[in-house]
Amino acid sequence: MPIRPADALLCADDGEPLARLRERDDDGPMVRPIAAADRVARQMLRDLPGRQVETPDDALAKALVAAGATLTRSATELQHDLEDLPDPVALPAGWSLSAAGWDGDLAAALDAAYGPDHPDGGWTDNDTTSVRDMFERSDPVPPLLPASARLVGPDGRSAGHVLCAGPVPWTEYPCAWILNIGVGPHAQGNGFGRALLLHALHGTRDAGQPVLALSVVDGNPARHLYDRTGFTVVTRVLTLTTPAA
Numbered sequence: 001m002p003i004r005p006a007d008a009l010l011c012a013d014d015g016e017p018l019a020r021l022r023e024r025d026d027d028g029p030m031v032r033p034i035a036a037a038d039r040v041a042r043q044m045l046r047d048l049p050g051r052q053v054e055t056p057d058d059a060l061a062k063a064l065v066a067a068g069a070t071l072t073r074s075a076t077e078l079q080h081d082l083e084d085l086p087d088p089v090a091l092p093a094g095w096s097l098s099a100a101g102w103d104g105d106l107a108a109a110l111d112a113a114y115g116p117d118h119p120d121g122g123w124t125d126n127d128t129t130s131v132r133d134m135f136e137r138s139d140p141v142p143p144l145l146p147a148s149a150r151l152v153g154p155d156g157r158s159a160g161h162v163l164c165a166g167p168v169p170w171t172e173y174p175c176a177w178i179l180n181i182g183v184g185p186h187a188q189g190n191g192f193g194r195a196l197l198l199h200a201l202h203g204t205r206d207a208g209q210p211v212l213a214l215s216v217v218d219g220n221p222a223r224h225l226y227d228r229t230g231f232t233v234v235t236r237v238l239t240l241t242t243p244a245a
């Protein structure tokens, strides 16, 4: 019996609630256990076979993996409020932040920044398509232009960007979201990542959004940049695929 969509509960066969489910469009349900992790995992394998699921709960993720599910992503959701922001960073001579957009130089910079060994996996054609769809078709959401920007070097070529949207439909709280931030390796280590992040924070405030949030995968050294800039943890997000029935 198990899933009662009306109240978004995963229940045992006798009706006892075992977990809260929040259904999202693409990412599968977010599962928050009420009962012991191994009971929830067993019921999920029966009632949610072959599904992508997310949970903030390490014990449930562990129980699911022990029962045959595959952990596909471990990440942390962070957010930054918009009070008392540090001043925007002044860039070295010749460098500027320009209107957000897409071009071949930016594609090459991101391809190099997200190399094959990057914890998010390498930059793919799908990533390029996703970014272009945002600019060209507002799909799945339009860019939040005041919070987004392209980093342009003294040679006039794009060397990185920050791409934000907001409000976004996938969080439980209203916020703007950083979908992507990257600086080409040739320009890294000069403070441009921090400059893009502060631009995003100020732009989010200018756009009237309440907070700026993002997800960073475990092991990405960019986490250091977010911690240093004052982002705080909202929740862990563990993504798993349950075995087919």
Ligand SMILES: CC(C)(COP(=O)(O)OP(=O)(O)OC[C@H]1O[C@@H](n2cnc3c(N)ncnc32)[C@H](O)[C@@H]1OP(=O)(O)O)[C@@H](O)C(=O)NCCC(=O)NCCS
Binding pocket: 113, 114, 181, 182, 183, 184, 187, 188, 189, 190, 191, 192, 193, 194, 195, 215, 216, 217, 220, 221, 222, 224, 225, 228
């Ligand atoms: C994350 C990224 C945008 C940072 O760009 P950057 O221009 O090199 O960053 P900055 O020079 O502004 O560095 C800011 C701080 O973060 C630290 N930092 C940045 N990248 C780091 C790395 N790879 N490892 C360790 N620390 C790093 C810097 O040491 C600096 O710390 P400090 O303020 O204590 O001196 C860049 O490394 C990148 O494009 N990475 C690949 C794409 C990516 O992972 N994006 C984030 C997805 S969530």
